[in-house]
Amino acid sequence: MILITLALGLTVAGLLYLSMIWNFSYWRNRRVPGPKPKIFTGNYPNLYTMKRNMIYDLNDIYKEYKNKYDAVGIFSGRVPQLLVVSPELAHHVFVTNFKNFHENALSRLTDEKTDFLISNNPFSLNDDKWKQRRADISPGLTSVRIKSVYPVTNKVCQQMSEWLKNQIRLGSPEGINAKDLTLRFTSEMVTDCVLGLSSESFSEKPTPVMAHVKDLLNPHWSFMVLFALVNTFPSLSHLIKLRFIPRHVEEFFTGLMGTAVRSRKAQLATGDFHRADFLDYLMQLGEKRNLDTRHLLAHTMVFLLDGLETVAGVISHMLLSLGRNEVVQERLREEILAHMKDGHIPFEKLNDLPYLDACLNESIRLFPPGFMTSKLCTEPIELPNKDGPKFTVEKGTVLVIPHYCHMMDEEYFPDPFAYNPDRFMDPDAAKKFRESGVFMAFGDGPRMCLGMRFATAQVKACIVELISKFNVKVNSKTRKDNLFDPALIVAHLSGGVWLDIEARQ
Numbered sequence: 001m002i003l004i005t006l007a008l009g010l011t012v013a014g015l016l017y018l019s020m021i022w023n024f025s026y027w028r029n030r031r032v033p034g035p036k037p038k039i040f041t042g043n044y045p046n047l048y049t050m051k052r053n054m055i056y057d058l059n060d061i062y063k064e065y066k067n068k069y070d071a072v073g074i075f076s077g078r079v080p081q082l083l084v085v086s087p088e089l090a091h092h093v094f095v096t097n098f099k100n101f102h103e104n105a106l107s108r109l110t111d112e113k114t115d116f117l118i119s120n121n122p123f124s125l126n127d128d129k130w131k132q133r134r135a136d137i138s139p140g141l142t143s144v145r146i147k148s149v150y151p152v153t154n155k156v157c158q159q160m161s162e163w164l165k166n167q168i169r170l171g172s173p174e175g176i177n178a179k180d181l182t183l184r185f186t187s188e189m190v191t192d193c194v195l196g197l198s199s200e201s202f203s204e205k206p207t208p209v210m211a212h213v214k215d216l217l218n219p220h221w222s223f224m225v226l227f228a229l230v231n232t233f234p235s236l237s238h239l240i241k242l243r244f245i246p247r248h249v250e251e252f253f254t255g256l257m258g259t260a261v262r263s264r265k266a267q268l269a270t271g272d273f274h275r276a277d278f279l280d281y282l283m284q285l286g287e288k289r290n291l292d293t294r295h296l297l298a299h300t301m302v303f304l305l306d307g308l309e310t311v312a313g314v315i316s317h318m319l320l321s322l323g324r325n326e327v328v329q330e331r332l333r334e335e336i337l338a339h340m341k342d343g344h345i346p347f348e349k350l351n352d353l354p355y356l357d358a359c360l361n362e363s364i365r366l367f368p369p370g371f372m373t374s375k376l377c378t379e380p381i382e383l384p385n386k387d388g389p390k391f392t393v394e395k396g397t398v399l400v401i402p403h404y405c406h407m408m409d410e411e412y413f414p415d416p417f418a419y420n421p422d423r424f425m426d427p428d429a430a431k432k433f434r435e436s437g438v439f440m441a442f443g444d445g446p447r448m449c450l451g452m453r454f455a456t457a458q459v460k461a462c463i464v465e466l467i468s469k470f471n472v473k474v475n476s477k478t479r480k481d482n483l484f485d486p487a488l489i490v491a492h493l494s495g496g497v498w499l500d501i502e503a504r505q
């Protein structure tokens with residue numbers, strides 16, 4: 001009996017071992033160069049230990065291969081992936097050859113039954129459904145709609161300043177936690193601008209919105225286990241679908257959406273309220289399409305899912321960059337103060353302050369919310385590979401585009417670790433960087449970020465408010481280098497950003 005068990009055990013272990021290394025010849029057979037993979041982790045040594053952010057491991061590979069090849073064959077666990085080394089090829093993937101790479105790798109991981117909200121996000125939709133959803137959402141995010149909520153934006157900015165002054169009065173040796181400040185800001189912005197409700201984020205007792213927003217971002221351990229399983233055996237993704245958003249969070253927001261719609265209807269019935277905002281647009285869309293609250297919520301959640309953490313992170317790191325660079329901060333303040341009218345910048349002017357724009361882009365270059373993008377090959381294509389032979393990318397292959405490596409390469413950005421907004425001050429700079437594939441803060445091509453204008457308006461309004469009213473310095477609790485948190489997918493400075501903020505007279 002023992003012998004049989006032992007034999008069975010050994011066979012299973014042997015099969016597992018074989019299945020783990022089976023595909024390691026994949027790239028060699030196609031004559032695509034690449035580093036030697038290790039069993040279980042492939043070329044991501046920190047895949048499971050999360051001791052170091054995986055972007056650094058990719059950057060090591062990038063540096064080794066970038067002068068000789070356009071693309072490198074790597075493995076995530078046992079699964080082959082193509083690491084796009086040349087920025088030119090990155091541009092092709094996003095723009096020129098979009099038809100060969102038009103899906104995001106995430107889309108395979110979930111479905112409507114398992115995670116209604118994520119699977120209904122344009123980011124994870126494909127083909128006709130994607131086209132339709134993009135067409136549905138875009139008219140809600142035009143400049144006109146963003147302008148109509150600009151007074152709300154300014155009101156939230158003022159609440160933030162009041163709250164901040166109070167925090168300063170209370171005083172803490174650690175200073176202000178930038179992440180806490182900016183998540184309050186984005187939560188309040190999104191609930192008020194999008195739903196017409198308040199989350200009371202800047203009060204003593206915030207509504208449960210804040211807490212649920214935080215839950216949105218903390219995956220459960222069982223999720224991580226399933227994720228690892230599907231990552232190792234992608235064919236399981238036909239059987240196992242992942243729920244990214246916990247059920248209780250989905251239920252909470254469905255309830256909130258119901259409240260928002262009811263209270264807006266009541267306001268409209270009294271006839272003295274009109275705001276051409278996002279909710280207004282969504283309700284019109286809902287009527288035209290006969291959508292129920294759940295579907296309306298799926299549309300609305302685009303703002304929450306895509307807009308909270310990203311925008312908050314961008315503001316935090318921009319405050320960090322400005323805090324570390326007094327000269328830049330002072331120059332930005334001068335530009336802002338020169339255009340202030342009645343305590344804020346007129347909406348049209350907000351997008352017409354070159355230095356503010358340059359400071360924002362340069363901050364995103366150093367701290368990009370997404371280090372990398374994973375795209376799926378949807379139609380086979382033959383690619384050249386510089387010093388190596390041509391090869392064919394098969395349908396279903398995951399392509400990893402490591403934007404961070406391009407943005408930190410001194411060949412494209414001399415002295416890459418320096419915060420130097422002047423890189424973006426040449427009027428053609430942004431276009432040149434984007435078209436050469438080295439800097440695409442909001443993506444590029446047909447799938448480019450839908451919320452770019454809404455996001456930049458929020459970031460800029462927040463920065464204008466803070467820089468005009470406060471001096472920002474970095475608290476000594478903040479680390480001096482730019483090391484990223486090892487575990488987070490959305491880039492964050494390890495240990496957090498802590499600021500010493502003082503009111504200006």
Ligand code: HEM
Binds near residue numbers: 124443444
């Ligand atoms: C500073 C904040 C933000 C950054 C840096 C950012 C960046 C990006 C990037 C890099 C992509 C992928 C683009 C591509 O694959 O070509 C993307 C997609 C997307 N973003 Fe954003 N985003 C931000 C905020 C927002 C906000 C506030 C919203 C919603 C209101 C939003 C909605 C979307 C949507 C719906 C997509 C998917 C588009 C598609 O696949 O068709 N984003 N974003």
Ligand SMILES: *[C@@H]1O[C@H](CO)[C@@H](O)[C@H](O)[C@H]1NC(C)=O
Binds near residue numbers: 080
């Ligand atoms: C793994 O290897 C098998 C057999 O060599 C091959 O048929 C299959 O396409 C490979 N799968 C992937 C995802 O590379």
Ligand SMILES: *[C@@H]1O[C@H](CO)[C@@H](O)[C@H](O)[C@H]1NC(C)=O
Binds near residue numbers: 354361424425431441
């Ligand atoms: C900053 O980046 C955005 C998005 O890529 C671009 O539209 C804008 O022109 C850039 N601004 C500057 C000053 O580079």
